[in-house]
Amino acid sequence: MQLRDLTLPNRVWLSPMCQYSADERGAPTSWHLAHYGARAAGGVGMVMVEATAVAPDMRTTAGDLGLWSKHQVDAHRRLAELIRSVGSVPAVQLGLAGRKSSHGIPWDNTGTRHPVSPADGGWQPLAPSPLPFSGLTTPRSMSAADIDRVLGDVERAARNAHRAGYEALGLQGSNGYLFHQFLSPLANERTDAWGGDLERRLRFPLAVVSALRAGWPAEKPLVIRTPVTDLLDGGVTTDDTEVLVARMAELGVDLVDINSGVLVPEAPRPSEPLENTRFAPRLRKLGMLTATSGSVTEAHQLHEAVPNSVDALLVGRAMLRDPYWALRARGGPPADVWPKQYHRAF
Numbered sequence: 626m627q628l629r630d631l632t633l634p635n636r637v638w639l640s641p642m643c644q645y646s647a648d649e650r651g652a653p654t655s656w657h658l659a660h661y662g663a664r665a666a667g668g669v670g671m672v673m674v675e676a677t678a679v680a681p682d683m684r685t686t687a688g689d690l691g692l693w694s695k696h697q698v699d700a701h702r703r704l705a706e707l708i709r710s711v712g713s714v715p716a717v718q719l720g721l722a723g724r725k726s727s728h729g730i731p732w733d734n735t736g737t738r739h740p741v742s743p744a745d746g747g748w749q750p751l752a753p754s755p756l757p758f759s760g761l762t763t764p765r766s767m768s769a770a771d772i773d774r775v776l777g778d779v780e781r782a783a784r785n786a787h788r789a790g791y792e793a794l795g796l797q798g799s800n801g802y803l804f805h806q807f808l809s810p811l812a813n814e815r816t817d818a819w820g821g822d823l824e825r826r827l828r829f830p831l832a833v834v835s836a837l838r839a840g841w842p843a844e845k846p847l848v849i850r851t852p853v854t855d856l857l858d859g860g861v862t863t864d865d866t867e868v869l870v871a872r873m874a875e876l877g878v879d880l881v882d883i884n885s886g887v888l889v890p891e892a893p894r895p896s897e898p899l900e901n902t903r904f905a906p907r908l909r910k911l912g913m914l915t916a917t918s919g920s921v922t923e924a925h926q927l928h929e930a931v932p933n934s935v936d937a938l939l940v941g942r943a944m945l946r947d948p949y950w951a952l953r954a955r956g957g958p959p960a961d962v963w964p965k966q967y968h969r970a971f
């Protein structure tokens with residue numbers, strides 16, 4: 626698959642999944658090298674490294690990766706080199722947590738649905754409007770200066786991702802994070818230039834895309850995880866998304882990674898394998914490349930979906946269970962598929 630100057634060896638990619646295992650300065654650790662290295666050697670066409678914050682207050686937890694300091698860039702460089710050296714393509718997903726910020730990590734005493742206060746090492750979340758996410762701290766409504774600062778952070782993180790040697794850049798624009806919060810009337814109640822009708826709600830997401838493109842080389846591809854619909858009355862609709870996607874194409878987005886129903890925990894959430902592929906035809910008609918993820922466990926599901934319904938597939942949890950999922954899905958004689966170091970296993 627070709628995305629700008631990048632040639633990908635195949636269309637099954639590791640879906641970005643937070644490991645909550647950064648060092649105390651937000652940099653990748655030995656865990657990340659082992660985890661991503663195994664999956665890169667396991668035959669995925671691209672490794673999308675987990676949501677990596679553009680600034681300290683845009684992390685979800687204290688265990689998140691970041692890309693705002695030299696220490697972080699240096700550690701990401703080792704990770705990107707490792708992924709490339711074993712035959713995959715290194716990509717990183719940038720993250721802006723917004724109101725889904727400053728919570729616990731899954732295995733600590735607090736968990737992801739519990740706020741961590743500044744007294745316990747947390748921070749004040751920022752969002753378009755002071756509407757809390759499901760029991761987390763009430764966010765502070767972003768001022769024009771906050772918005773400017775965050776857009777600057779986005780551009781710096783994109784530049785740092787390039788310096789670290791990543792070959793594709795992703796953005797967590799869905800799942801109820803800041804990009805999605807500005808887009809959805811259910812999270813954005815602003816009455817200034819950044820909220821209200823669709824045009825105003827699009828302003829922040831499109832400014833983020835412009836900031837990404839300003840910091841990221843023209844020859845390298847940009848992938849945005851995009852919510853197609855909130856599946857809730859009054860939320861983002863597929864008509865809104867068509868406008869968003871057309872505008873993102875003009876601003877230099879190469880592929881949208883689609884999902885739906887993830888703004889708030891109460892939203893209906895598609896759980897059937899490949900359910901979100903039903904939204905792809907409308908976006909493909911606009912000339913946009915598409916990918917999706919969701920409950921894929923079997924090779925036949927991959928082969929049904931790609932390239933008929935979507936241009937690429939991201940696989941998440943199945944690859945946590947099995948780093949060699951992509952090699953197994955490829956099938957064929959082991960000597961043609963598996964790394965030569967493993968041939969004596971067959």
Ligand SMILES: Cc1cc2nc3c(=O)[nH]c(=O)nc-3n(C[C@H](O)[C@H](O)[C@H](O)COP(=O)(O)O)c2cc1C
Nearest residue numbers: 640641642643675676797918919920921940941942
């Ligand atoms: C442990 C875990 C961490 C995740 N972290 C992220 C993330 O950092 N960024 C993101 O866009 N999605 C994240 N997701 C969602 C996955 O990328 C994926 O879209 C979702 O799990 C559905 O695909 P699957 O059924 O193949 O796992 C995460 C999912 C899991 C299970």
